[in-house]
Amino acid sequence: NGSFWSQDMCDYYAKWIQGLKSVYGLDLDAIGCRNEKGVSVDFVKRFRATLNANGLERVQIHGFDNWDKTKFDFARRMTNDVELRNAVAILSAHTMATAPTPPDVLKISEEYSKPIWNTEEHVYTKGFDCEISLVQAFNQNFLFSGVTKIVNWYLVASVYPLEPYPEDPALLIANSPWSGHYAVREVLWGYAHYGQFSKVGWQYLNGACGKLADGGTLVTLKSPGKDYSVIAETKNATAVQNVTFKIGAGLATGKLCVWRSDATEQFVKQPDIRPTNGSFTIALQPKSIYSISTTTGQQKGIFADIPAARDFPFPYYETFDEYTSPQRWGYLPRYTADIAGVFEIADRPDKPGKCLRQVLGQRPQSWAPEWMPHTIIGDQKWSDYEVSADVCLDNGGWAGVMGRINNVGTGYGCVPKGYYLRFSTDGSCALFAATQAKDAVDGDPLASGTAANIAGDQWHNIKLQFSGDLIAGFVDGSQVLSVTNHLYSRGMAGLVTGNDTKNRNTACFDN
Secondary structure (H helix, E strand, C coil): CCCCCCHHHHHHHHHHHHHHHHHHCCCCCEECCCCCCCCCHHHHHHHHHHHHHCCCCCCEEEEECCCCCCCCHHHHHHHCCHHHHHHCCEEEEECCCCCCCCHHHHHHHHHCCCCEEEEEECCCCCHHHHHHHHHHHHHHHHHHHCEEEEEECCCEECCCCCCCCCCCCCCEECCCCCCCCCEECCHHHHHHHHHCCCCCCCEECHHHCEECCCCCEEEEEECCCCCEEEEEECCCCCCCEEEEEECCCCCCCCCEEEEEECCCCCCEEEEEECCECCEEEEEECCCCEEEEECCCCCCCCCCCCCCCCCCCCCCCCCCCCCCCCHHHHCCCCCCCEEEECCEEEEECCCCCCEEEEECCCECCCCCCCECCCEEEECCCCCCCCEEEEEEECCCCCEEEEEEEEEECCCECEECCEEEEEEEECCCEEEEEEECCCCCCCCCEEEEEEECCCCCCCCEEEEEEEEECCEEEEEECCEEEEEEECCCCCCCEEEEEECECCCEECCEEEEC
16 A cells, blocks of 8 residues: 555565575575665564564564664664564664764664674775775774675676766776676775675674774774784875784784785785784885785786777667577566666567567556656667657557657656657557656657557557657658657667556567
8 A cells, every 4th residue: 555664565575585595595694674765663573573474583684774864763762672672683774984873873783782784885986086985985884883794886887878877886887788898997906905805704803903093994804713804095194104913812923915006006916924923014005905914815807808899789670589588688688778667578469579568567666756667778879860669558558769868867766858759549649858857747748649540459660750850750650740849969769658656557569
């Protein structure tokens, strides 16, 4: 009934966890509640009871994954609410780098043995600043917020450049996958400074973590054995700092490898250090990252002859018939990017062969405002071109094609800017300019017309044509409307289906 914080949701989560086990053999260790949508103490209590009732007692709950200064307020209720304390095993929230864990919540975490997880961190900067800021954020997460697990988004950006966050904060960029081209950002080596020197199960050593006197931070991580690694950053330092370490009991005393990054070169091996009498000193340069470790085997990978980037292939034609086993592709064809809705490879309803189908018949409880279901393809530099598709309205409503799409929203919300031509089972056709940032709002109507012999469960070809300011629409080869409009001069192509406040139109697309 439109409420996410419901018993229905508890039951769904339980079935989903059981499905992971029965279908894929995966055991889930922990699960959250909902991304950035407040707190429901009643829900998490019911959720715990539901998991227990379904034999999932070992699956821990973390919550509540919010981002503002009030994100840990719920934890203070644990002092007097035993049921809440038993329900939430892990305190989780987002972006500790900008809003650290309050001191009293750190005490609650320690008193009740509740680990603190950062379930979304990110660094939206360029170049080496992104790399050193990432290491700084990781260090500060433990030092100031007690965080022992971080989910950092996101790693590989193979998205169209007009989509939100097309490069920041990813470490690999592959926005023309048809060419095979990719690029590595400096931030990848920030991950290497942690990932090649520690593993899951290593622990922070409280006595060997802290702020550096003249700017920067360091943490020390210890293996279950005797190995240890120090990760230091000097982003805010202005001079060299000589730092001395004394090796405590239970730690390896042999030689240490040293790897360093700065703005001029990333992840470069330095001369080894050999401790003397259980001690060693290192000169830390300003604005640098260091990993100092008893471990070995680190390396910096590189590939030569990366293919050059190429524009999207034009002209482009797709029948979907090559996807004989859609499951192998995750039911998603090459190059379409679903912005709202889900466009999957499916069997044609009328004859052998494949097509693309928008499969969601209901509006989801979305994290952010959503426009009509639509998927995009192509090149945002395209100006004068035509886009067409065979369309089958298999469940009524309307569907169509899009063109000159030059924006799909900020990431919070996904409302495009561009033109779209649609037709309905009653034969009506209309051209709109999508302009509003609202749920399910049509946009500005530009022209309308009528097509003959339109009915549901029949295939019809719909085409949108651009030539300068002249825009024309066709159904089954006959022009049904035209208009002169100069709002958008270039952009990508797309497919779209309609919806209302509750339901969504499913439709099939081919050729």
